[in-house]
Each structure stands twice: as structure tokens, then as C-alpha cells.
Amino acid sequence: MNQTYQPKTWLGQQANRFAPGLFFIGLVLLWELICRFGNVPNYILPSPAAIFMAFFDVEFSRWLTHLWATLRVALMGFGLSILIAIPLSIGMMRSELMNRVLYPALIVIQSTPVVAVAPLIIVLLGTDDPSRVLITCLITFFPLVVSTTTGMLETPPEMIELSQSLRAPRYRETWQIRIPYAIPHIFSGLRVSITLAIIGAVVAEFVAAEEGLGYFIQFSTSFFKIPQAFAGLIFLSVISLLLFKSIQWIQAWFFPWSLPKKK
Amino acid sequence: MEDKNTTDGNKSAYVSMKKVGHKFDPRPDAPMVVQDIDLDIHRHEFVAVVGPSGCGKSTLLRMVAGLLIPSHGEVSVFNRPVTEPRDDVGIVFQKANLLPWLTVRKNVLFPLKHKYGRYSPSDEKRANELLEMAGLTQFADKMPDELSGGMQQRVGIVRALLLNPDILLMDEPFSALDALTREQIGFDLLDIWKKNPKTVLFITHSISEAVLLSDRILVMSKRPGSVLDLIEVDLPRPRSSQTINSPRFAELTDIIRGYIYEPNVPA
Numbered sequence: 007m008n009q010t011y012q013p014k015t016w017l018g019q020q021a022n023r024f025a026p027g028l029f030f031i032g033l034v035l036l037w038e039l040i041c042r043f044g045n046v047p048n049y050i051l052p053s054p055a056a057i058f059m060a061f062f063d064v065e066f067s068r069w070l071t072h073l074w075a076t077l078r079v080a081l082m083g084f085g086l087s088i089l090i091a092i093p094l095s096i097g098m099m100r101s102e103l104m105n106r107v108l109y110p111a112l113i114v115i116q117s118t119p120v121v122a123v124a125p126l127i128i129v130l131l132g133t134d135d136p137s138r139v140l141i142t143c144l145i146t147f148f149p150l151v152v153s154t155t156t157g158m159l160e161t162p163p164e165m166i167e168l169s170q171s172l173r174a175p176r177y178r179e180t181w182q183i184r185i186p187y188a189i190p191h192i193f194s195g196l197r198v199s200i201t202l203a204i205i206g207a208v209v210a211e212f213v214a215a216e217e218g219l220g221y222f223i224q225f226s227t228s229f230f231k232i233p234q235a236f237a238g239l240i241f242l243s244v245i246s247l248l249l250f251k252s253i254q255w256i257q258a259w260f261f262p263w264s265l266p267k268k269k
Numbered sequence: 270m271e272d273k274n275t276t277d278g279n280k281s282a283y284v285s286m287k288k289v290g291h292k293f294d295p296r297p298d299a300p301m302v303v304q305d306i307d308l309d310i311h312r313h314e315f316v317a318v319v320g321p322s323g324c325g326k327s328t329l330l331r332m333v334a335g336l337l338i339p340s341h342g343e344v345s346v347f348n349r350p351v352t353e354p355r356d357d358v359g360i361v362f363q364k365a366n367l368l369p370w371l372t373v374r375k376n377v378l379f380p381l382k383h384k385y386g387r388y389s390p391s392d393e394k395r396a397n398e399l400l401e402m403a404g405l406t407q408f409a410d411k412m413p414d415e416l417s418g419g420m421q422q423r424v425g426i427v428r429a430l431l432l433n434p435d436i437l438l439m440d441e442p443f444s445a446l447d448a449l450t451r452e453q454i455g456f457d458l459l460d461i462w463k464k465n466p467k468t469v470l471f472i473t474h475s476i477s478e479a480v481l482l483s484d485r486i487l488v489m490s491k492r493p494g495s496v497l498d499l500i501e502v503d504l505p506r507p508r509s510s511q512t513i514n515s516p517r518f519a520e521l522t523d524i525i526r527g528y529i530y531e532p533n534v535p536a
Contacts, residue, residue: 164366167336171354172384182383186370263370263412 052233057240060233073241075218076207079135080249083142084203090143091150092192096180098151099158116148120206124213133214141213142206146199153195157188190264193257200249204242282309283347283436283468284333290341290493291328301493302328304341308487308499313466317479320489320497321529326472329494330440333470334360346436359434359467364445365421367413367428374400374409377428392431399427402464403457419450423457430465437467441474452510455481459508476529480521481508488528497528 013022021028034054040046041053048056061069098105124141131137161184169179211220219238226235258265290304303325310316318326331337332344335354344351346358367376377396381388400409403423413421422442429437443451455478462469473479479486480502488497502521504512512518 162366164362164364165368167331168360168362168366168379169383170336171334171358171360172380173354173356174383178383178386182379183368186368189370261370263414267414 049230049232052236056233057236060231060237063231063234064237069241071217072219072222072238073245075215076204076211076220076242077245079138079142079207079210079218080200080203080245082135082139083206084146084200086139086143087147087150087199087203088196091147091195092154095151095154095158096185099155099184100176100180112148112151115144120145121209124209128210128214138207138210138215141210142203145206145209146202149198149202150192150195153191153198154188157191158184160191161187189261193253193261193264196253197250200253201246204246204249208242283312283314284308284310284470285345285348286329286333286342287345288342289329289332289339289344291325291332291337291339295340301341303489303494305495306342306487307496310468310470313468314485315462315469315471315483316485316487317471317473317483318487318489319473319476319479319525319529320494321491322474323492324489325492325494326474326489327440330360330438330470330472333436334358334438356432357435359429359432359437361422361425361429361437361439361442363441365413365418365425365442367421367424369413372410372412373405373416373424376413376424377431380428380431396427396431399430400424403427403461417450418446419454422446422454426458426461430461430467435468437469439469439471441472443478444474451475451478456509458482459506463507476522476525477513477518479525480504480518481512486525488525490528498524500524 011022013019038054041051041056046053052060094108098108120141123144127137127141127144131140158180165183165187166179169183174182207218208220208223211218212224215221219242223235223238223242226232226238286306286308289306290301292299292301294300306329308316318329320326328337332339333346333351335351335358338352346355367373368379371379374393374396375382377400378388378392381392397406397409400406403426405420405423405427408416408420408424413424416424422445425442426439443454446454459482469483471479471482483502486500486502488500489495490497500521504515504517504521
């Protein structure tokens with residue numbers, strides 16, 4: 007039985023309420039203790055305190071440069087991905103031929119590991135933003151195509167009949183019925199894609215970059231500045247989380263009807 | 270077709286079905302979904318179609334709507350064969366079929382927005398009037414999921430009335446509602462129909478609903494759906510909860526029930 011645990015004392019209730027946070031703090035404390043009393047050297051596994059101090063070893067403006075570089079590539083790749091994926095999905099939904107031709111190609115692109123293709127893209131497009139944006143785009147657009155197409159195809163037949171009974175032009179069936187119907191699906195695709203966008207940007211930076219958090223982590227590691235590398239990793243997780251959250255905020259603000267009903 | 274055999278003068282029939290049949294699979298040995306349906310519906314008449322589920326009632330409605338072209342026979346509206354959906358035919362769907370991203374008012378205006386891309390202030394005025402008639406004014410700016418099932422279906426009816434159709438097709442519109450709501454919305458529909466007289470084709474699997482609402486009832490057999498009987502409902506109007514208690518109401522429902530539960534009775 008999955009019965010919710012109800013503590014009786016005030017302290018117990020507070021502990022229950024903040025359990026996820028307490029668990030996290032506990033984990034960090036355990037990590038600190040292991041490093042301190044296990045005599046683990048900082049260049050193998052830095053302690054949380056060492057990581058915290060490492061934030062200040064790097065100038066704030068340097069952090070911002072790296073942060074911005076990664077964020078810029080991730081957002082540009084993600085944006086490009088939206089610009090390609092949504093029209094492509096509409097095309098594939100509307101045209102059976104387009105669907106038949108493009109779908110296998112999409113599967114091939116998706117099943118090729120982007121990490122393996124990244125160096126080739128750098129060779130092809132050079133070491134600047136365009137290649138990094140393309141790498142990010144390649145990793146993010148498949149979930150978007152799948153979710154958008156699924157949403158549009160799942161539109162209830164009765165809604166389509168409503169459109170047919172009005173003899174409305176087909177582009178309005180797409181814009182006024184299928185796309186709005188697909189909004190919840192599109193947003194679940196966006197949530198998956200935005201976290202992949204950060205991965206894409208980091209992969210691209212690993213291959214060729216002079217700035218960005220991915221580059222910074224690789225650079226720090228190669229000089230055995232492991233605490234700094236961890237600090238960079240924390241920044242990456244934080245932006246990833248914030249981007250994920252902002253997709254949810256955008257959905258809640260602009261499309262409140264598309265959220266699951268809380269009852 | 271044997272035009273001379275139709276007894277009713279074709280002129281007065283708003284909707285006319287002659288030997289209508291349909292199968293979805295064009296192969297010659299494929300089963301028919303409906304067959305040999307003959308029915309004329311007159312001006313401002315309320316005709317219900319009842320039959321067991323799967324008997325092709327909804328197929329029949331789709332053929333009148335022009336969403337489906339019958340493989341056999343002919344459906345005509347105002348003496349013209351139906352080849353595509355028409356502006357003078359409105360449809361009320363099962364389960365309201367409202368768009369969850371639009372407010373109630375915008376759902377009502379949707380047919381105009383969808384067909385022409387825009388609507389005028391006078392259209393908006395008309396939508397408001399229709400909403401008021403259906404007692405929905407205070408819900409006009411709500412989203413559909415904030416309304417009860419019965420209210421949602423009233424919005425569905427109001428939406429079908431926006432383009433002021435002469436003919437209203439209703440496809441089991443109350444089947445998703447609970448029994449109490451269902452009876453109430455039946456009276457609401459009669460009230461709306463009285464204020465906006467329309468020729469109605471009403472598909473239902475509820476016998477009492479059919480008797481309560483309609484002037485005539487087409488009783489259909491199991492698949493392949495064909496006409497078992499066409500029953501004149503001679504109950505006085507306006508109908509109310511009193512109607513349900515009258516002996517004639519019970520008689521009529523019994524007659525239909527007889528058909529539904531003994532499906533081998535010849536037409």
C-alpha cells in the first residue's frame with residue numbers, strides 16, 4: 007500500500023515537508039565527509055567546499071562569458087530547431103509524399119550519434135557559431151518533429167468534421183484546429199528539446215571552441231583544475247533547469263488551457 | 270430512380286432520402302452499413318432516428334451533412350443532391366466538440382472565423398443574443414472546461430445556430446450526459462427549437478428522448494440498418510415533464526422498444 011506518511015510532531019512535519027531538500031543537503035554533507043576523512047585528493051574528487059571556493063577562483067566576467075557562449079549556442083540551435091521542425095511537421099502532416107520521403111531521412115539523422123558527427127560538421131562549417139548551432143539543432147529537432155506531428159494527427163475526427171462541414175480552407179484547418187490541438191504535445195517536445203539543446207552546445211564546445219562552459223570544463227580538466235570543472239558543471243545544470251522551467255512558465259502564461267487539469 | 274413512387278410531394282421536403290444505402294468498402298461482396306432508407310423530412314419538422322448502436326444512424330447523418338457521399342441511392346436537401354457540406358445545414362456533434370483553447374463566445378463564433386477568417390461586430394452581437402437565449406451569457410468568457418457537460422452541449426447547439434441554418438443535424442448530442450442533465454437539456458432544446466424553428470434530424474439511442482422531442486421517429490434495424498418503422502408522435506406540444514407521464518408516451522415507447530428488442534420483425 008502506498009499510504010502517505012503523516013508525522014505527528016511539528017518537527018516531524020517540517021522534516022517531511024522539506025524531505026527532498028534535506029535529502030539533497032544530506033548527500034552533499036556525506037560527500038564532504040567522505041572527501042575530508044577519506045583523504046580524497048581534490049584532483050580526483052573535490053569536496054563540495056572546494057567546489058564552492060572554485061567559483062571565486064575564476065573572475066565573474068569570465069564565468070559570464072562562458073555562460074553566455076553556451077546559452078547563446080543552445081538558444082540559437084533550439085530556435086533554429088523550432089523554425090525547421092514545426093513547418094516540417096505541418097508539411098509531413100499535409101502531404102503523404104513528403105511524409106514518405108522525409109520520415110526515413112529523419113530516422114537516419116536521429117539514429118546517427120550527433121557526438122560522432124560533430125567533428126565532421128566542424129570540418130564542414132568551420133569552428134565558429136554556425137557549426138555549433140547546427141550540432142545543437144540536429145540533437146534537438148527530432149523530439150519536436152515527433153511531438154508536433156503526433157499532436158496534429160491526434161486531433162479528434164469530430165473537430166476535423168466541424169472544419170469540413172464549414173468547407174473551410176485547409177490552411178485554416180491546420181492553423182485554427184490542428185496546431186492549437188497539438189500545443190500540449192508541442193510543449194512536451196519543447197521541454198525535452200531544451201535540455202538536449204544544452205547537451206548539444208556542450209558537445210559542440212568539446213569538439214571546437216574557445217569559450218563556453220563545455221570548453222571551460224574540458225580545459226579545466228586537462229589542467230587538473232577539477233574543482234573548477236565541477237563548478238562549471240553546476241552552472242550547466244542550473245541553466246538547464248532554468249530553461250526547462252521557463253518552457254513551463256511560457257506554457258502556463260500563454261496557453262493555460264493546455265495544462266493538465268488539477269483536480 | 271423511381272421518382273414517381275415517392276408519396277410526399279417532393280416540393281415540401283427539406284431533406285429527402287431515396288433508397289439510400291452505404292458501404293465503406295467498395296467491393297461487391299462487402300457488407301452494407303445502411304440500406305434502403307427512404308425518408309422525407311418537412312419544413313420545421315423534428316425527426317428522430319433511433320436504433321441499436323452500430324446500425325448506421327450516424328452514417329445517415331453524415332450523408333445528409335455532406336460529409337459522406339452514399340454509395341447507393343440519393344440524399345437531397347432542398348431538391349438538390351448533396352455532394353458537399355452546405356451552409357444551410359448546421360451540425361451538433363456528440364460530446365459538444367468545443368475547442369478547448371477558445372472561450373465560449375469564441376467557440377460560438379468559430380464557424381465564421383473558420384470559414385471566412387473573421388467576423389464583424391454584428392456577428393458578435395448575434396453570438397451574444399444566441400448565448401443569452403440559451404441562458405449562457407454569464408459563461409461567455411469562460412473556457413469550455415469550466416462548464417458542466419450540459420452547458421457545454423448548449424454551447425454546441427448555439428454554435429450550430431450561428432450561421433442560421435435551415436436544417437439542424439444532431440448526432441447523439443446528449444449521449445455523454447448523465448440522465449438528469451439529459452432530461453433537462455431535452456426541454457432546453459425544445460425551448461431553443463421553439464424560438465428558432467428549424468428542420469431537425471436528431472440521432473439518438475434513447476427511445477424516451479426520441480418520443481419526448483420529435484414529431485416522427487425513424488426506427489432502424491441492426492446493421493445493415495434499414496427502416497423498421499416510421500412512427501408518428503401524436504403527443505401535444507409544448508411538451509413537458511407531464512408528457513412523460515401520459516399513457517400515450519408509454520405506448521409509443523413500448524412500440525419502439527418492441528422493435529429494438531425483436532429485431533427480426535419485418536418492416
